[in-house]
Amino acid sequence: MRRVTLVHGFLGSPADWAEVLALLEPGISCDCVPLTDLGCASVDEAASRLAARLERHPCDLLVGYSMGGRIALELAATQPGLAPRLVLLGAGPGIDEPRPEQPRRTRGE
Secondary structure, rough: EEEEEOOOOOOOOOHHHHHHHOOOOOOOEEEEEEEEHHHOOOOHHHHHHHHHHHHHHHEEEEEEOOOHHHHHHHHHHOHHHHOOOOEEOOOOOOOOOOOHHHHHHHHHH
């Protein structure tokens, strides 16, 4: 049996995946992970908790949307064996630096 793990966005819930679940072919097992289970104090912490969950319930495909995608990306980068295939939707690695215009605003430009 193929297994898919789905992680929703920051303001979402597992219910956000309902339309996707309806389109999957029979025989695919899905785990819709609530972000509340991952503790979103940081992406690193959430990825660590997701890793523990995937060690207990391995998946063939990890799908993440927005914040869920950032968590999935962190997990894939740090523990690639737990995410053999990855789909990211509307996700990026995040922004480490302030936006370029922020210093100009501070200077009054």
